[in-house]
Amino acid sequence: MEAVKERPVLIIEPTRGWVSLRLKELWEYHELLYFLIWRDIKVRYKQTVLGAAWAIIQPFMTMIVFSLFFGKLAKVPSDNIPYPIFSYAALVPWTFFANGLSLSTNSLVSSAHLIKKIYFPRLAIPIATVLSGVVDFLLAFAVLIVMIFFYGLVPTLNVVWLPLFLLLALTTCLGVSLWLTSLNVQYRDVRYIVPFIVQFWMFATPIAYPSSLLDEPWRTFYGVNPMVGVVEGFRWALLGTDTAPGPVIMVSAIASVLILIGGLYYFRRMEKTFADLV
Amino acid sequence: MVAIKIEGLSKQYRLGRKQKSYRTLRDSAVDAFTRSFQAIRSIGKRTNGGEQIPSIWALRDISAEIREGEVVGLIGRNGAGKSTLLKILSRITDPTEGHAEICGRIGSLLEVGTGFHPELTGRENVFLNGAILGMAKKEIERKFDEIVAFAEVERFVDTPVKHYSSGMYLRLAFAVAAHLEPEILLVDEVLAVGDASFQQKCLGKMGEVAETGRTVLFVSHNMGAVTGLCNRAIWIDNGSVMADGPVDDVTQQYLRSFSSGSFSHVNEAFEFQVTSVVIRDGRGEPSFQFSPGDDLVVEVGFRADKPIKDPYIWIIVDSVRGPCFAANTLLDGSAPQMLEGEGRFVCRFKSIPLLPQSYTIRMGISALGGKPLMKQQEVASFSVVGDLSEYGFKGEYQTRAARSVPVMIPYEWVLSDGSVVSMDLRFKQGMVS
Numbered sequence: 113m114e115a116v117k118e119r120p121v122l123i124i125e126p127t128r129g130w131v132s133l134r135l136k137e138l139w140e141y142h143e144l145l146y147f148l149i150w151r152d153i154k155v156r157y158k159q160t161v162l163g164a165a166w167a168i169i170q171p172f173m174t175m176i177v178f179s180l181f182f183g184k185l186a187k188v189p190s191d192n193i194p195y196p197i198f199s200y201a202a203l204v205p206w207t208f209f210a211n212g213l214s215l216s217t218n219s220l221v222s223s224a225h226l227i228k229k230i231y232f233p234r235l236a237i238p239i240a241t242v243l244s245g246v247v248d249f250l251l252a253f254a255v256l257i258v259m260i261f262f263y264g265l266v267p268t269l270n271v272v273w274l275p276l277f278l279l280l281a282l283t284t285c286l287g288v289s290l291w292l293t294s295l296n297v298q299y300r301d302v303r304y305i306v307p308f309i310v311q312f313w314m315f316a317t318p319i320a321y322p323s324s325l326l327d328e329p330w331r332t333f334y335g336v337n338p339m340v341g342v343v344e345g346f347r348w349a350l351l352g353t354d355t356a357p358g359p360v361i362m363v364s365a366i367a368s369v370l371i372l373i374g375g376l377y378y379f380r381r382m383e384k385t386f387a388d389l390v
Numbered sequence: 391m392v393a394i395k396i397e398g399l400s401k402q403y404r405l406g407r408k409q410k411s412y413r414t415l416r417d418s419a420v421d422a423f424t425r426s427f428q429a430i431r432s433i434g435k436r437t438n439g440g441e442q443i444p445s446i447w448a449l450r451d452i453s454a455e456i457r458e459g460e461v462v463g464l465i466g467r468n469g470a471g472k473s474t475l476l477k478i479l480s481r482i483t484d485p486t487e488g489h490a491e492i493c494g495r496i497g498s499l500l501e502v503g504t505g506f507h508p509e510l511t512g513r514e515n516v517f518l519n520g521a522i523l524g525m526a527k528k529e530i531e532r533k534f535d536e537i538v539a540f541a542e543v544e545r546f547v548d549t550p551v552k553h554y555s556s557g558m559y560l561r562l563a564f565a566v567a568a569h570l571e572p573e574i575l576l577v578d579e580v581l582a583v584g585d586a587s588f589q590q591k592c593l594g595k596m597g598e599v600a601e602t603g604r605t606v607l608f609v610s611h612n613m614g615a616v617t618g619l620c621n622r623a624i625w626i627d628n629g630s631v632m633a634d635g636p637v638d639d640v641t642q643q644y645l646r647s648f649s650s651g652s653f654s655h656v657n658e659a660f661e662f663q664v665t666s667v668v669i670r671d672g673r674g675e676p677s678f679q680f681s682p683g684d685d686l687v688v689e690v691g692f693r694a695d696k697p698i699k700d701p702y703i704w705i706i707v708d709s710v711r712g713p714c715f716a717a718n719t720l721l722d723g724s725a726p727q728m729l730e731g732e733g734r735f736v737c738r739f740k741s742i743p744l745l746p747q748s749y750t751i752r753m754g755i756s757a758l759g760g761k762p763l764m765k766q767q768e769v770a771s772f773s774v775v776g777d778l779s780e781y782g783f784k785g786e787y788q789t790r791a792a793r794s795v796p797v798m799i800p801y802e803w804v805l806s807d808g809s810v811v812s813m814d815l816r817f818k819q820g821m822v823s
Contacts (some may be wrong), residue, residue, distance in 0.1 A: 124490040126759055149519040151507060158509040229504045231481040384484040
């Protein structure tokens with residue numbers, strides 16, 4: 113921003129209908145984005161006894177419950193991988209997605225004091241919330257690495273693709289969040305719906321069970337839920353399962369990008385009403 | 391060169407948004423049931439097709455041009471639309487109609503401490519708040535020591551701000567904002583908070599900013615601050631520009647509107663109303679200009695439908711630098727014992743010991759037990775004009791009385807040779823016998 117020396121001219125007038133995304137402006141505010149992420153990370157576990165351990169406890173406890181009920185009692189197949197690590201490898205990206213979704217849905221409303229008092233690209237708020245979850249993800253991921261060695265598994269070279277799957281989880285989470293958080297400004301019901309969405313979505317994603325239960329072409333079609341691509345991608349890259357062939361991931365990636373683009377435009381369209389409604 | 395050009399700016403709000411600022415899906419479901427098509431449209435558009443939604447215009451057809459380097463005060467009553475205008479110019483909310491052009495890097499300060507997080511330390515909040523206000527990280531790093539020194543919180547810079555006193559919190563918050571260096575600065579009533587010394591500090595800093603040739607648009611209820619800082623004022627009432635011009639003219643017009651009967655402060659709970667506030671000179675003529683040593687008469691008209699016993703009334707005369715003197719019935723224990731029906735009471739300040747400067751009058755009335763009948767507010771302003779040399783002042787800087795401490799009581803110097811020189815604002819030299 114400081115590089116601009118000749119007077120920038122700013123035009124203020126009513127905006128109507130669909131507007132451009134102004135991603136360039138968002139980039140000009142990247143330092144603010146950085147500070148918002150940093151604040152979210154700093155504040156997240158303040159005044160908690162266990163602090164950042166929550167990032168691990170949450171998926172880890174779920175894994176134990178799943179292993180007991182689905183793995184031991186219900187004998188759900190797990191692609192010939194020990195059930196605990198089979199489910200945990202899926203729970204790590206899933207927890208990132210689910211927490212990101214819950215927090216960012218409320219992000220605009222809980223930033224009302226900012227939105228009403230100062231201008232900046234509003235996109236920075238949900239983006240910062242989602243990105244700040246990456247730290248929790250990394251902590252839970254470290255435990256996953258330990259578990260992989262504990263179970264004597266050797267990751268294949270496919271590991272290099274892992275960042276892409278994280279990116280896929282990120283775009284999906286952000287895309288859905290953008291829809292929900294803008295809707296939440298206008299309809300506060302949304303925040304009550306989100307826990308259900310997360311719950312249903314979890315069972316609609318092969319976390320407790322493998323997608324290999326489905327036959328082709330249904331398994332590929334299953335990728336319409338982008339989290340299918342993420343979860344099976346994680347297992348494929350880390351545990352060497354063969355349930356993440358290209359087609360599923362392609363379908364998931366396309367679905368995710370469509371949700372994100374739609375979310376971005378919807379968010380920008382509603383943005384002008386935020387300060388008046390929030 | 392024009393810094394801000396405003397053309398026909400209007401803003402419409404849906405009425406009732408105070409009570410209910412958002413819709414529930416249930417509302418929409420009901421809508422959908424009755425007018426399925428329109429309700430579905432409303433998810434995207436927020437306004438239902440043909441339905442008449444009661445709405446108000448917070449701003450109506452505002453036009454103004456502010457030139458580079460001008461310091462403009464935006465005055466008007468609460469709810470007149472001043473803050474809405476600042477919000478539109480700061481891009482926080484969209485105008486409904488109209489157009490504005492802003493030339494230059496803009497910084498807006500609608501509140502001090504926006505985005506301060508109680509759990510973060512002073513240091514962390516400076517960076518966060520700075521970034522929110524649009525400062526680059528490098529810029530904040532460079533100014534960090536200066537900011538902390540200005541706020542006088544050096545020792546607590548690594549303490550979470552939730553442990554700060556409210557004064558420290560405000561000082562730090564203002565310090566960050568004060569070090570913002572935009573070409574155009576929009577400031578809302580940030581000086582309304584904090585104690586007198588804090589306000590003093592803010593005003594001083596604002597004055598410095600104004601002197602560096604930056605364009606400032608400044609909303610305030612403190613007429614003293616406006617006349618002290620600005621060279622031009624815009625008076626907004628009911629969303630429209632009432633007057634725009636030299637600061638003294640506009641503030642006088644604005645304050646005159648109080649006493650011309652349109653001023654009314656109603657307290658429904660007590661069925662009490664202040665109907666007018668008029669200031670008069672010693673001869674009883676309405677006046678806005680006084681000489682040092684004149685009498686100042688504040689006449690307050692009221693209507694009390696229910697009798698009010700032992701009201702507590704206070705009237706304060708403020709200069710740009712802060713309060714000068716006051717009349718306070720809690721101290722003197724006199725004044726009206728009963729306010730009943732329609733009437734007026736008068737407070738006469740005798741021989742005001744004030745130097746030629748601008749002043750404002752604040753007053754408030756409370757019922758027995760402290761319930762406010764009239765919240766303390768600015769009710770009038772006046773200026774003291776005069777040539778100090780007529781009072782025997784002959785110092786080199788006597789023409790700069792506007793920058794001096796405003797209250798001057800009679801005093802005398804007893805010199806080493808035994809001679810006495812007395813100074814007294816009450817008597818013009820020619821009149822002393």
